[in-house]
Amino acid sequence: DAKTTQPPSMDCAEGRAANLPCNHSTISGNEYVYWYRQIHSQGPQYIIHGLKNNETNEMASLIITEDRKSSTLILPHATLRDTAVYYCIVRASNTGNQFYFGTGTSLTVIP
Amino acid sequence: DVKVTQSSRYLVKRTGEKVFLECVQDMDHENMFWYRQDPGLGLRLIYFSYDVKMKEKGDIPEGYSVSREKKERFSLILESASTNQTSMYLCATEMSGRAFVNEQFFGPGTRLTVL
Numbered sequence: 001d002a003k004t005t006q007p008p009s010m011d012c013a014e015g016r017a018a019n020l021p022c023n024h025s026t027i028s029g030n031e032y033v034y035w036y037r038q039i040h041s042q043g044p045q046y047i048i049h050g051l052k053n054n055e056t057n058e059m060a061s062l063i064i065t066e067d068r069k070s071s072t073l074i075l076p077h078a079t080l081r082d083t084a085v086y087y088c089i090v091r092a093s094n095t096g097n098q099f100y101f102g103t104g105t106s107l108t109v110i111p
Numbered sequence: 112d113v114k115v116t117q118s119s120r121y122l123v124k125r126t127g128e129k130v131f132l133e134c135v136q137d138m139d140h141e142n143m144f145w146y147r148q149d150p151g152l153g154l155r156l157i158y159f160s161y162d163v164k165m166k167e168k169g170d171i172p173e174g175y176s177v178s179r180e181k182k183e184r185f186s187l188i189l190e191s192a193s194t195n196q197t198s199m200y201l202c203a204t205e206m207s208g209r210a211f212v213n214e215q216f217f218g219p220g221t222r223l224t225v226l
Contacts, residue, residue: 043217043219099154101154
């Protein structure tokens with residue numbers, strides 16, 4: 001079951017904001033939204049997660065719509081090192097549920 | 112910093128061989144996971160463990176088994192390797208508690224080729 005839908009690929013100019021969308025229209029009340037990224041030949045790296053409020057950390061911002069059916073990961077000033085595959089995942093908090101990674105969005109930052 | 116290490120970055124085995132992939136973490140995390148990653152399919156969960164000697168099947172456990180004799184070590188076993196098990200294998204760990212609202216930390220991966 002695909003719990004999230006993401007565009008397969010996106011480009012972004014270096015120095016500009018990268019906005020990566022994710023649709024999770026079937027999200028339930030106890031499911032959090034997580035974002036990970038995977039740079040070529042490395043394991044996935046955690047970026048950020050949230051439940052319903054917008055979140056920000058040193059890497060990115062996460063904007064979750066009020067109905068929680070979609071979210072956007074924002075990399076405020078993309079660099080070439082942000083070129084990676086970005087995964088949007090939903091996961092319930094009340095049981096030991098797994099992460100469903102899907103195929104993600106391949107972001108290419110262009111010089 | 113959490114450190115998750117995997118025994119090999121690259122491994123080549125022959126069909127029918129028994130293969131051990133080892134994962135070791137140094138952060139005293141309770142939860143450990145094995146995924147495989149294939150082009151176009153994303154990451155798929157094979158097995159996971161929430162405690163020593165405990166294991167749970169993920170989405171694709173067939174052809175695999177696991178062992179968790181110590182908290183820091185989680186082994187993935189291919190009893191009789193087949194060519195369709197050629198893949199990138201990723202281990203991950205996670206701290207328990209906080210109602211499972213935690214991030215997972217991944218190892219660098221093992222690229223296994225079965226000839």
